[in-house]
Amino acid sequence: MTIKVGDKIPDGTFMTWGAGGPEPKSADDVFSGKTVALFSLPGAFTPTCSAKHLPSYTNNAEAFKNKGVDSIVCTAVNDVFVMHAWEEEQNTEKNITMLADGNGDFVTALGLDFDGSGFGMGTRGQRFSLLVKDGEVTHINIEEPGEYRVSSAEYLLEQL
DSSP states (O other): OOTTTTOOOOOOOEEEEETTTTEEEEEEHHTSSEEEEEEESOOOOOOHHIIIHHHHHHHHHHHHHHTOOEEEEEEEEOOOOHHHHHHHHHHHHOOOOOOTTSSHHHHHHHHEEEEEEGTOEEEEOOEEEEEETEEEEEEEEEEOTTSTTTSSHHHHHHOO
């Protein structure tokens, strides 16, 4: 079943890049007591994700802060090393927390996974955005396959 407005974010663990390298971070660590703009994309270094999706959030980080968002997080079904390399390449360290969902457990729990085997990508997360307040989803925007519009930072900001 696909997550919907009013649902709680499922429990789970992500991998992030800390001072000493890979570190686990629970969903509770990320979402509890905070307002979080979460966006998911099919994969780091992919064309639309690198050229449009991630930059839309980087470029609008201050606007999110001004609307009461405590943090912006990006998740993808990639390992923590790939997510960290992409973070460095895109220069997002100050504005966006990268959450590696290496096995796709998080997007599967949300009901927002898809089979990208036809493109040699295996199981991936759909392109979407959520606004989460203290662990509860208040806004959800899920893209149609191959689209990029409703999961952009600009679209989510219009809803706040």
